[in-house]
Amino acid sequence: MDKVKMALIYDFDKTLAPKDMQEFHLLDHLGYKDPESFWQKCNALSKATNMDGILAYMYNIAKEDPTITKDILFREGSYIEYFKGVDTWFDRINEYGKSQGIEIEHYIISSGLKEIILGTSIASKFKKIYACSYYYDEDGHIKWPTRVVNYTTKTQYIFRINKGVLDETNDIDLNKSTKDEDKYIPYDRMIYFGDGLTDVPSMKVVTGFGGTSIAVYGQDKKDKTALNLAKELYEDKRATFMAKADYSKGSKIEKIVMGIIDRVATDIKLNEYRD
Secondary structure, rough: OOOOEEEEEOEOOOEEEEOOOOOOOHHHHOOOHHHHHHHHHHHHHHHHHHHHHHHHHHHHHHHHHHOOOOHHHHHHHOOOOOOHHHHHHHHHHHHHHHHHHHHEEEEEEEEEHHHHOOOOOOHHOOOOOEEEEEEEEEOOEEEEEEEEOOOOOOHHHHHHHHHHOOOOHHHHHHOOOOOOOOOOOOOHHHEEEOOHHHHHHHHHHHHHHHOEEEEEEEOOOOHHHHHHHHHHHHHHHOOOOEEOOOOOOOHHHHHHHHHHHHHHHHHHHHHHHOO
């Protein structure tokens, strides 16, 4: 029998890290002391030109500093900070899955920049990172966007994980009919972690096919915005669970995820008794 796999799929900004990845250092590098002014500029460009909001921020990054390179963006990953417990989370969950006879694979689906994520200390923990990216010239300077991941296009990557067609350029196999028993990771063995409305389509895809979604919220006690949004996602049944973005040992998220792993392991054992 093939090894049983589960997919843990994460948004990045405000899900694993407490703020947008550009706000740790990149916007300061671009001359923005107030990150909100950058996002306002992007929103204005989007509305004025009918441009996709994600393309608007990618355009402004390239325009603000034409000398920016792939290597510079990669180094931006070293400035990223994480929510509590993230640095040890992946190994702990992998070990627990292994103890239950399940191989855990971790994935990122983010509207942030792939180059920055690749420069983080946790990049190696992911089977695949799906995020926005640029095409660079021979000197590493930005020439054009190669991939834009917005809130609706996020869902295609869930389908890719389901079928095991992880290469973004392989649309032929992605769109081929595949029997459920031949799927790489069934939806009911997926857990999606997200923090906001942009994660709703992905949450609905995963939960709609029997998987689990977790709405996470930041730990800032003064700002209840993230908490209220998580409550909204949970109460509207877009998320299966809600939990504080604390990934440390013994946390609520860990208990939820371990419980889901236990359930999958139990279902597998019970299926052995089916005729």
